[in-house]
Amino acid sequence: MPASRRAATLPLLLFALLAAAPFLGLGEGWMMTLLARGMILGLAALSLWLVVGGAGLVSLGHAAMLGIGAYAVVALDEARITEALVVAPAAIGAAALFALLTGAVALRTAGVPFIMITLAFGQMAFFTAASLAFYGGDDGYTLYARSTLAGGRWLENRLGFHYLCLALLAGAFLFCHLLLASRFGRVLRAARENPLRVQAVGFSPYPYRLLAYGIAGGMAGLAGFLLANATEFVAPSFLAWQRSGELLFMVILGGLGSPFGAVLGALALLLLEEGLGHLTPHWRLLLGPLLVLAVLFLRGGLVGLPAQLAGTRRHG
Amino acid sequence: MTAQLLLVQALNGLQFGILLFLVAAGLTLVFGVMDVINLAHGVQYMLGAYLGASLAAATGSFWLGLLLALPATLACGLLLELLVFRHLYDRDHLAQVLATFGVILTLNEAVTLLWGSAPLQVATPALLEGGVTLMPGLQYPLYRLAILAAGLATAGLLWLLVEHTRAGALLRAGASNRPMLAALGVDTGRLFLLVFGLGAMLAGFAGAMAAPILSVEPGMGDSVLILAFVVIVIGGIGSVRGAFLAALLVGLVEVLGRSLLPDLMRLVLAPSPARQAGASIGSMLVYIAMALILAVRPRGLFPARAG
Amino acid sequence: MVEPVLRLDGLRKRFGGLTVTDAVSLAVAPGEIHAVIGPNGAGKTTLIHQVSGTLRPDAGRVLFAGQDVTGLPLARRARLGLARSFQITSVLPGFSALENVALAVQGRSGSSFRFLRPAAAEAMLNEAAMAALAQTGLAGRAAVPAAALSHGERRQLELAIALAMQPRLLLLDEPLAGTGPEEAERLVALLQGLRGRYAILLVEHDMAAVFALADRVSVLVQGRLLASGAPAAIRADPAVRVAYLGEDEAA
Ligand SMILES: Nc1ncnc2c1ncn2[C@@H]1O[C@H](COP(=O)(O)OP(=O)(O)OP(=O)(O)O)[C@@H](O)[C@H]1O
Ligand SMILES: [Mg+2]
Numbered sequence: 001m002p003a004s005r006r007a008a009t010l011p012l013l014l015f016a017l018l019a020a021a022p023f024l025g026l027g028e029g030w031m032m033t034l035l036a037r038g039m040i041l042g043l044a045a046l047s048l049w050l051v052v053g054g055a056g057l058v059s060l061g062h063a064a065m066l067g068i069g070a071y072a073v074v075a076l077d078e079a080r081i082t083e084a085l086v087v088a089p090a091a092i093g094a095a096a097l098f099a100l101l102t103g104a105v106a107l108r109t110a111g112v113p114f115i116m117i118t119l120a121f122g123q124m125a126f127f128t129a130a131s132l133a134f135y136g137g138d139d140g141y142t143l144y145a146r147s148t149l150a151g152g153r154w155l156e157n158r159l160g161f162h163y164l165c166l167a168l169l170a171g172a173f174l175f176c177h178l179l180l181a182s183r184f185g186r187v188l189r190a191a192r193e194n195p196l197r198v199q200a201v202g203f204s205p206y207p208y209r210l211l212a213y214g215i216a217g218g219m220a221g222l223a224g225f226l227l228a229n230a231t232e233f234v235a236p237s238f239l240a241w242q243r244s245g246e247l248l249f250m251v252i253l254g255g256l257g258s259p260f261g262a263v264l265g266a267l268a269l270l271l272l273e274e275g276l277g278h279l280t281p282h283w284r285l286l287l288g289p290l291l292v293l294a295v296l297f298l299r300g301g302l303v304g305l306p307a308q309l310a311g312t313r314r315h316g
Numbered sequence: 317m318t319a320q321l322l323l324v325q326a327l328n329g330l331q332f333g334i335l336l337f338l339v340a341a342g343l344t345l346v347f348g349v350m351d352v353i354n355l356a357h358g359v360q361y362m363l364g365a366y367l368g369a370s371l372a373a374a375t376g377s378f379w380l381g382l383l384l385a386l387p388a389t390l391a392c393g394l395l396l397e398l399l400v401f402r403h404l405y406d407r408d409h410l411a412q413v414l415a416t417f418g419v420i421l422t423l424n425e426a427v428t429l430l431w432g433s434a435p436l437q438v439a440t441p442a443l444l445e446g447g448v449t450l451m452p453g454l455q456y457p458l459y460r461l462a463i464l465a466a467g468l469a470t471a472g473l474l475w476l477l478v479e480h481t482r483a484g485a486l487l488r489a490g491a492s493n494r495p496m497l498a499a500l501g502v503d504t505g506r507l508f509l510l511v512f513g514l515g516a517m518l519a520g521f522a523g524a525m526a527a528p529i530l531s532v533e534p535g536m537g538d539s540v541l542i543l544a545f546v547v548i549v550i551g552g553i554g555s556v557r558g559a560f561l562a563a564l565l566v567g568l569v570e571v572l573g574r575s576l577l578p579d580l581m582r583l584v585l586a587p588s589p590a591r592q593a594g595a596s597i598g599s600m601l602v603y604i605a606m607a608l609i610l611a612v613r614p615r616g617l618f619p620a621r622a623g
Numbered sequence: 624m625v626e627p628v629l630r631l632d633g634l635r636k637r638f639g640g641l642t643v644t645d646a647v648s649l650a651v652a653p654g655e656i657h658a659v660i661g662p663n664g665a666g667k668t669t670l671i672h673q674v675s676g677t678l679r680p681d682a683g684r685v686l687f688a689g690q691d692v693t694g695l696p697l698a699r700r701a702r703l704g705l706a707r708s709f710q711i712t713s714v715l716p717g718f719s720a721l722e723n724v725a726l727a728v729q730g731r732s733g734s735s736f737r738f739l740r741p742a743a744a745e746a747m748l749n750e751a752a753m754a755a756l757a758q759t760g761l762a763g764r765a766a767v768p769a770a771a772l773s774h775g776e777r778r779q780l781e782l783a784i785a786l787a788m789q790p791r792l793l794l795l796d797e798p799l800a801g802t803g804p805e806e807a808e809r810l811v812a813l814l815q816g817l818r819g820r821y822a823i824l825l826v827e828h829d830m831a832a833v834f835a836l837a838d839r840v841s842v843l844v845q846g847r848l849l850a851s852g853a854p855a856a857i858r859a860d861p862a863v864r865v866a867y868l869g870e871d872e873a874a
């Protein structure tokens with residue numbers, strides 16, 4: 001099928017670029033740090049895409065899942081447990097559990113109430129993190145060390161960490177594709193388009209949405225594990241609602257129609273912020289209006305940009 | 317923990333609640349009538365505080381500052397409507413969330429640029445300085461009582477407007493059944509502009525009034541915004557009456573929870589963990605309350621929309 | 624007498640002060656086509672909603688295959704074998720016609736908590752879906768997104784979805800509404816072909832179709848059952864002629 005092959009070209013190209021980046025003159029320390037951050041946020045945005053693009057539910061509390069993953073690393077670090085094979089599953093499990101518990105309540109609503117409830121649960125997690133005095137409270141917590149992998153200190157190696165992030169991102173991307181194409185994903189997509197029709201053929205959307213929300217939480221927890229290791233520092237600001245807004249914007253900037261959009265959007269926003277930050281310390285004054293303009297005019301996101309441009313040229 | 321302390325904190329809670337109501341009222345109307353979710357509403361509250369403070373400093377009078385802040389915030393609201401919101405009415409909630417998020421980033425940064433990131437201090441007006449003796453041995457700041465009174469009066473006016481005027485009838489019609497507005501031949505463009513401006517002004521008023529009792533700083537609108545969201549979700553989206561009751565409830569829970577829980581926890585825990593657990597549960601209490609209410613009534617306590 | 628597939632027992636539904644369903648009792652026997660007719664606003668759709676589970680009645684019971692399903696939601700009733708079509712077409716616009724139907728097949732065949740195997744590659748789902756599409760004359764349009772189908776084709780798709788569920792009872796709310804004469808003729812022939820295999824509760828304004836198809840006809844006027852009986856008896860019933868058919872024939 002040529003259409004699906006064409007759809008796979010861009011992601012493959014991007015992942016190949018990321019794989020080659022260290023050997024394309026992007027191997028400097030700050031650049032590698034930035035790329036790792038981009039891939040980690042890409043993973044977080046991908047997990048949010050599962051909720052927004054896959055299930056059609058707009059969550060404004062997704063940073064909480066990321067933050068809970070990061071705080072799981074903190075809790076284990078405090079107890080001197082640093083083995084990634086323990087820490088990463090714990091981060092995934094903690095975030096997934098939080099997602100399942102809060103999702104069980106939030107999914108009783110839809111639309112705007114859902115947005116607000118996820119926001120409120122996100123705030124709840126934020127305030128909890130800020131009150132954890134033994135993990136530094138508002139000031140955050142500096143890790144003793146990065147996690148070890150099977151006893152080895154692979155994550156401290158810049159290249160090793162780069163490829164770990166890339167492998168997990170690519171794996172999660174593939175997983176999202178498979179998930180959405182499966183029976184489960186078909187019900188999820190159908191419930192997004194028309195919940196009444198889905199019920200009329202015998203499915204209650206609730207358990208499907210809840211499970212998707214839990215899976216997304218787990219993926220975000222994994223991103224939190226990576227983020228904690230990338231920065232070796234975790235603070236309540238990881239869970240701030242502005243972070244949730246940024247993640248949501250990444251998903252939309254890239255294009256809601258495909259999981260690739262989320263990855264692309266994360267990298268694009270990060271680079272944009274970095275670029276604007278070089279121009280002025282008040283870069284948000286530029287980013288804000290760009291964001292508004294992107295929402296107003298970039299309807300299909302970056303992924304849809306070529307089609308949109310072709311469309312206007314044909315009309316213009 | 318004494319009865320006096322409890323009374324003081326309850327008054328603080330009510331006073332915070334009434335400020336929340338002034339913010340939430342605009343939010344719930346904008347949502348109820350236009351189906352627009354406006355994250356930037358908290359920014360109006362911040363602008364009210366900054367404009368009130370600056371205008372008071374410029375004119376040398378707190379009262380003049382407060383009075384001038386009203387048309388100033390109204391103008392900001394109208395400008396935002398024309399520039400941004402107008403283009404969002406026929407878009408989905410996701411687009412609205414993101415565009416208004418962009419507005420927040422912009423205005424928070426603009427405020428930092430104009431006024432600096434250090435908090436501004438605003439003096440209590442001389443007329444309302446000092447306290448009143450509520451009972452023997454219990455003084456309560458006069459200014460806080462004045463906020464409570466002004467807020468209640470505004471709520472009363474709003475109630476009159478919504479329940480007893482033609483414009484109010486349109487608002488209620490719009491909140492319960494939007495297509496009806498168009499069917500009635502209402503100029504929705506103008507109605508939306510007015511509702512939006514009114515909401516902005518109410519939030520600005522709350523901010524300007526609150527300036528003397530809290531620190532005026534960039535981002536101050538964000539936390540109020542989120543509590544206002546909790547208020548309108550609990551109250552039932554689109555319902556002004558629901559917003560009023562929920563605002564008082566949230567104000568009380570927030571203030572009493574944060575102040576009393578650390579003490580209460582000491583009954584069962586050692587002092588230090590009690591303070592910690594109390595503080596963290598206290599700050600989560602409104603969200604827990606919201607989750608419980610929604611688990612039982614997903615559409616809030618007083619849903620405005622039929623069907 | 625055989626056990627009815629569906630029995631409605633004193634159903635009552637109010638919207639505010641308006642009683643839209645008023646003490647409605649009726650039964651549908653296995654294999655029977657039971658038509659409900661009545662003027663616009665008589666409460667036919669509201670009745671279908673209560674049978675399918677999209678609306679809860681204020682009083683009365685819905686018994687399906689001997690089981691009281693009054694308290695069950697739409698999805699549960701669908702899994703018990705109750706399929707409905709909607710008066711206002713309700714399909715999945717972004718899904719192809721085939722995938723719309725395949726979802727219905729998926730609903731009755733095995734768990735849908737399967738996560739990694741592409742559903743579009745499951746031959747069993749696709750074959751059953753294609754069969755239902757072919758039955759409704761849509762086989763040639765299987766790959767077309769539902770949003771791109773014509774109005775009449777979407778009506779056919781609704782029916783294909785319902786058939787794919789292999790239900791014990793079909794609830795059809797104006798399946799012919801908005802179809803052209805040719806499509807209508809084909810749909811009537813199709814429904815004729817279903818006679819005896821499915822119990823059908825049919826709401827329809829097209830009187831020619833109703834009297835061609837129905838084994839029994841019930842007349843609903845302002846929420847009340849005015850008459851119920853064989854088509855010929857209904858046609859001859861003076862009260863029905865006055866309340867309903869009369870104005871139709873005068874027009
Ligand atoms: N959700 C509702 N709230 C209030 N009134 C309703 C509601 N749904 C239907 N009604 C009213 O109930 C009555 C019956 O409506 P219903 O749709 O069941 O009629 P119908 O027989 O299907 O009509 P038609 O032949 O036009 O499809 C109408 O007067 C309608 O206005
Ligand atoms: Mg009808």
